[in-house]
Amino acid sequence: MRRDRVWxxxxxxxxxxxxxxxxxxxxxxxxxxxxxxxxLVYILPVMTSEVPEGGLPPFAPGGVSPKEAMIIAIVNxxxxxxMLIPAMVPSVIASYTFVGEKVNKxxxxxxxxxxxxxxxxMGKILGAFVPAMLATLLSFACLTAVVDVLxxxxxxxxxxxxxxxxxxxxxxxxxxxxxxxxLCVFVSSKVSDVRAAMQIGSLSILPFLAFYLMFLSGILxxxxxxxxxxxxxxxxxxxxxxxxxxxxxxxxxxxxxWR
Amino acid sequence: MGEKFPMIELMGLARKFNGVTAVEDxxxxxxxxxxxxxxxxxxxxxxxxxxxxxxxxxxxxxxxxVGGHEIGRDSMRIREITGLLPENPGxxxxxxxxxxxxxxxxxxxxxxxxxxxxxxRMLEMVGLWNKxxxxxxxxxxxxxxxxxxxxxxxxxxxxxxxxxPTASLSxxxxxxxxxxxxxxxxxxxxxxxxxxxxxxxxxxxxxxxxLNTRLLAIGSPAELGRRFGRARTEVLLERLNKRxxxxxxxxxxxxxxxxxxxRLLVETDDPDTANPSIVEAIVRAGGRIKYxxxxxxxxxxxxxxxxxxxxxx
Numbered sequence: 001m002r003r004d005r006v007w008x009x010x011x012x013x014x015x016x017x018x019x020x021x022x023x024x025x026x027x028x029x030x031x032x033x034x035x036x037x038x039x040l041v042y043i044l045p046v047m048t049s050e051v052p053e054g055g056l057p058p059f060a061p062g063g064v065s066p067k068e069a070m071i072i073a074i075v076n077x078x079x080x081x082x083m084l085i086p087a088m089v090p091s092v093i094a095s096y097t098f099v100g101e102k103v104n105k106x107x108x109x110x111x112x113x114x115x116x117x118x119x120x121x122m123g124k125i126l127g128a129f130v131p132a133m134l135a136t137l138l139s140f141a142c143l144t145a146v147v148d149v150l151x152x153x154x155x156x157x158x159x160x161x162x163x164x165x166x167x168x169x170x171x172x173x174x175x176x177x178x179x180x181x182x183l184c185v186f187v188s189s190k191v192s193d194v195r196a197a198m199q200i201g202s203l204s205i206l207p208f209l210a211f212y213l214m215f216l217s218g219i220l221x222x223x224x225x226x227x228x229x230x231x232x233x234x235x236x237x238x239x240x241x242x243x244x245x246x247x248x249x250x251x252x253x254x255x256x257x258w259r
Numbered sequence: 260m261g262e263k264f265p266m267i268e269l270m271g272l273a274r275k276f277n278g279v280t281a282v283e284d285x286x287x288x289x290x291x292x293x294x295x296x297x298x299x300x301x302x303x304x305x306x307x308x309x310x311x312x313x314x315x316x317x318x319x320x321x322x323x324x325v326g327g328h329e330i331g332r333d334s335m336r337i338r339e340i341t342g343l344l345p346e347n348p349g350x351x352x353x354x355x356x357x358x359x360x361x362x363x364x365x366x367x368x369x370x371x372x373x374x375x376x377x378x379x380r381m382l383e384m385v386g387l388w389n390k391x392x393x394x395x396x397x398x399x400x401x402x403x404x405x406x407x408x409x410x411x412x413x414x415x416x417x418x419x420x421x422x423x424p425t426a427s428l429s430x431x432x433x434x435x436x437x438x439x440x441x442x443x444x445x446x447x448x449x450x451x452x453x454x455x456x457x458x459x460x461x462x463x464x465x466x467x468x469x470l471n472t473r474l475l476a477i478g479s480p481a482e483l484g485r486r487f488g489r490a491r492t493e494v495l496l497e498r499l500n501k502r503x504x505x506x507x508x509x510x511x512x513x514x515x516x517x518x519x520x521x522r523l524l525v526e527t528d529d530p531d532t533a534n535p536s537i538v539e540a541i542v543r544a545g546g547r548i549k550y551x552x553x554x555x556x557x558x559x560x561x562x563x564x565x566x567x568x569x570x571x572x
């Protein structure tokens with residue numbers, strides 16, 4: 001695989017995606033809500049009031065004061081929500097670059113170039129993956145700054161980055177992005193409408209939602225076994241979808257079978 | 260001409276989609292530097308043939324060589340030496356003309372310096388260099404088509420496949436594109452042209468093939484006219500009378516004569532040998548000739564005859 005060709009395709013897709021309104025919304029609004037709005041709305045009230053011991057949620061850690069436990073619980077909840085960014089942003093970009101290009105008949109000249117199917121697919125995956133991860137990392141930097149500024153005086157230490165946030169950023173987010181893009185590639189062979197592709201692509205948040213609801217209700221804790229199991233489920237799902245998308249993304253298939 | 264140095268060779272090439280034959284048993288060759296036209300009605304298999312030759316889809320049977328490389332085996336090499344203008348330009352409307360071309364040039368592996376030079380030279384050739392930084396979405400259809408043709412040849416391919424290059428263009432834009440194609444011929448590029456436009460094929464192509472799933476005929480427009488059309492000569496006179504028409508009818512080489520105002524349409528077996536006697540007979544009968552010519556749309560007559568007959572089968 002020639003990396004320069006892959007990168008050219010990714011760069012072109014990123015440049016094209018930048019011009020779409022929905023992509024910009026996805027890249028700006030969700031990260032802004034998660035990194036600035038949520039910590040301000042949820043942490044500030046806790047900082048200025050007392051937290052009764054019985055008022056803690058089931059996912060709050062033990063062994064610390066109720067106020068500290070509440071802050072950590074809120075921050076962990078927010079950090080987990082960061083998985084939404086790499087799930088949503090690539091589905092918007094990939095919908096435009098796969099379904100949009102199919103509908104606008106832009107794939108045929110691309111397929112006529114001396115690039116392999118894998119190079120084109122990988123370029124397009126990167127074109128959706130890189131902005132999603134950049135948006136995630138940038139908004140995580142904002143979240144870290146906001147949370148640490150708000151809580152440092154109370155806690156006496158920097159709450160972020162913590163182990164969970166590193167796991168989310170380095171393992172879960174890339175896997176979520178991969179899952180989302182692969183699903184979009186597969187979906188793009190079946191639908192001819194960008195919005196329909198976005199809607200189906202957004203189903204990639206389902207594994208996250210299941211995990212998140214179980215975490216909120218206390219069924220799952222943030223211990224090693226559930227965290228590794230979730231990473232395994234995400235990894236297996238994104239690998240399976242990637243293989244499926246690779247089988248779908250072939251010149252012959254695209255020109256003869258894609259609807 | 261082209262047969263001596265075939266750039267494209269098809270040998271029994273066929274393709275089926277879910278058991279339905281799209282093209283069958285195509286065998287012909289196209290020479291280096293030749294403009295070759297593939298004509299046929301909708302669904303005749305023109306685009307399928309081009310897609311097989313560009314290694315976008317594989318044949319069900321048969322084989323083909325492009326630039327000496329076999330499709331399916333040396334696909335990457337074939338894509339390097341060919342350029343494709345598909346039916347739809349498929350440009351990226353939000354990107355500028357320059358960025359569209361630069362992207363494709365990089366995928367074709369054109370080195371950066373050469374890339375800049377080619378983009379400039381070719382955009383100047385089509386008169387769009389001063390619009391290089393404008394998004395192609397703001398261009399007219401004709402301008403977009405020119406950019407798409409430039410994109411197909413940005414890597415200076417030996418073979419160009421042009422699928423309906425002037426479809427949906429205004430007459431003036433179509434004329435510019437046709438002139439551009441002739442310019443490419445002067446550069447000795449092989450051009451494989453799919454078109455519905457018989458006038459265009461007759462004007463541009465050295466040879467044409469008429470296709471309707473299978474190959475119906477192949478040859479130069481003039482050859483096809485001789486083989487399948489009525490060999491006719493059109494003579495326009497100052498004044499036409501019965502005496503002149505009868506004088507022409509009496510010639511042994513003449514098969515029939517049609518009178519249309521002051522115009523004579525004379526059908527012969529071979530215009531090249533019959534025309535001097537026709538002119539002589541007219542002059543002897545007191546006629547004053549304005550011009551003698553071959554009637555236009557010979558190819559149209561041949562095409563309609565062959566395709567019509569094939570669809571009756």
